[in-house]
Amino acid sequence: MSLVATLHRLSKVGHATPAPTLAEVEVVSAGDGDWRVSLPGGSPFALLGYVTLSDGRYRVQSIARPFAELEADTLEAAIDLLRPRLADAAAISAGIRPARAA
Secondary structure (H helix, E strand, C coil): CCHHHHHHHHHHHHHHCCCCCECCCEEEEEECCEEEEECCCCCCCCEEEEEEEECCEEEEEECCCCCCCEEECCHHHHHHHHCCEHHHHHHHHCCCCCCCCC
């Protein structure tokens, strides 16, 4: 099998992979136009970040990616930027932040 055929076959496999299941989160108003996003359960490690409405855009401050400038058009999309994979939720609540691709 040629290299091109192999790469083509592998790219099809990658597209067939389902998206990971995302964890449920709690969203609590932290003021006018501000929201706190965390995993349920009350663990002190469960804080995922904050969303702030500014100039019609939702700016996201992520605990896992403190230097990333994240923005979204809707509150739901902003929350989804903080939402971890379901498989990582227990580790995050225990204080272990999984490595994440940039």
